[in-house]
Amino acid sequence: MTLLRLKRSISLAIIAVITASLVQACAWSEAAPASTGSAGARAAATPPMGWNSWNHFGCSVTEDDVMSAARALVDDGLLAAGYRYVNLDDCWQASHRTSTGELTADPLRFPHGIAALSAYVHGLGLKFGLYATPGRYTCGNLYNDYPGRLGSLGQEQTDARTFARWKVDYLKYDWCKADHDGVHAQHAFTLMRGALDDTGRAIVFSIHTVPEVPVSSWRAGTADLWRTTRDIKDDWASMISIARTNLALARFAGPGHWNDPDMLEVGNGGMTEPEYRTHFSLWCMMAAPLLLGNDLGHMDPATLRLVANRAAIAVDQDPLGSQGHVVEQGRSHSVIVKPLADGDVALSITNESASVQAVSLVQGELGLPNVPTRVLDIWTGESRSWTTGPLTTTVMPHDTAMYRLSGASRH
Incomplete structure (x- = not known):
């Protein structure tokens, strides 16, 4: 075992001790969130960079998986390269809300709760992201047999306050057939944007509505980034098709408002090294969000060299914000x-x-x-x-x- 992996194993072995302390440190979390400045000031002047749990872990994601990814971002130099967000996607929730209507974490896979997990991530100098939906169900409920009705419909203010209390920095708000619940897209996404702003906490707002195109004019005034394509798959045909679709939408992108052709599959094993190089290159040329979707705790050297290339990242993060x-x-x-x-x-x-x-x-x-x-x-x-x-x-x-x-x- 390399020294780096040994250090990571040791850090995960003492997670229980660390998170127990963090739970106590986060006791303040039932109070109203303190303001972090103007909520209207968008937090994504350049395309967000980080990691998301879905592409590799799906509904099986655990607290340890997220902590391992966060630790790897630091240990492997990816935080220094610009990757800041650690985003927990769907299937983090307990199957039912509390008696007061609040979402809570699955007690088996997230035994210390989301506030403690967020504090752990922040303690490493990173930012923390979470997932929600505007209808009654999440996509995990609909497509992965995940139990419950865990969408934010009718609970937008409650959920926004909960997210702010947990110090969430990034919210992925995913459509998941919300129209079946009578939800109107512009109203739903604008409602959650307002609820987030009302908390006083600056939170990056990433939305996915269906159909993804054409890009409605209201999206740039509501969200920091919006999906422009169907979900990516870890294969050449899916990736190159998504790139072609997104490339035609360059006029909509710019500082603070980004086209999102979905998360990166680099390192998940379904494509060759040249194909992954194309994947990463095109996302950088398109000024797309760079959200890694692989198992960072077990990343091979070739993948690390690819996603840590500073010259490529500089193209993606260029402050002009022009999409190629x-x-x-x-x-x-x-x-x-x-x-x-x-x-x-x-x-x-x-x-x-x-x-x-x-x-x-x-x-x-x-x-x-x-x-x-x-x-x-x-x-x-x-x-x-x-x-x-x-x-x-x-x-x-x-x-x-x-x-x-x-x-x-x-x-």
């Missing part, structure tokens, strides 16, 4: 350009075919001035000069080349 747009779409490949705040330009070339492709690009055809340009290969770290003539790149099947161009500001 397709400038060339062929039968075998696509080319995306993304302007950056310092005048640089990010460029990606994705080989969507099953054979090796040599792609030649000309600056003028990309909307770039024909001037000497420094080309940084984001995945290899190598640098070269692009003067006149075409830039030729060989891209392996289902792989993506990604560059940062300096001195090539668009007209």
Whole structure:
């Protein structure tokens, strides 16, 4: 066992002691939440980065799983790279609300409760996220035989106050057939947004309504990010289809309001390393939220190198907030350009075919001035000069080349 894994095992072994202390420290949690400043000031100036439990753990997620993920974000340097949110998705709830209508945690899988779990996450310098729905049921209730009727319909103010009391920093509010309960999307999401703001706590608000497209005009004024596609699956066909859908929606994205093509599957085993590189590259080029969905406590070195690449993350987190747009779409490949705040330009070339492709690009055809340009290969770290003539790149099947161009500001 490596020293890193040994340290992580030791930390998990003493969780019971730590969380017992945190429960006492969180005794204040029955009081009204203290204000953290203007609730109207949105907390997602750049796309949120972190981890979500659903893609790997689903309805089997436990307290230990979440704590292990939080510890891994710190130990593996991912917090330092920008990953801040530890988001507990569906199936965290007990099957019934309390006599006063409040949600509580499943006592077997979350024996110390959500307040203590949130305090543990915050104690590591991270932020904590949770999941709810606007109808009577969660998706776990509907699709995973999870017991109860645990949606927030009619309980929006109660749930918002509960989330704030638990110091939740991020709420994923998932549709889950709420229309079957007579719920109107704009009203439901606006209602919860207002309830969250009323608590005085700044909480990132991530919504998923159905249909995902077209993107309704009210979403940008209500949510910090909104789903634009169906749920992702851990395979090439699902991932590339979702990317194509989201790429067409670039005009809706910008600082504080982001298109969300769903969480990352990188490291879950259903795709090859080049396909995962494409997955991560495209999400960065699209200024998408970067929410890891793998088992961080058992992440292999190749996956860690991929998701911790600072140059790729800088493209995603660029303060200009521009979503990349397709400038060339062929039968075998696509080319995306993304302007950056310092005048640089990010460029990606994705080989969507099953054979090796040599792609030649000309600056003028990309909307770039024909001037000497420094080309940084984001995945290899190598640098070269692009003067006149075409830039030729060989891209392996289902792989993506990604560059940062300096001195090539668009007209």
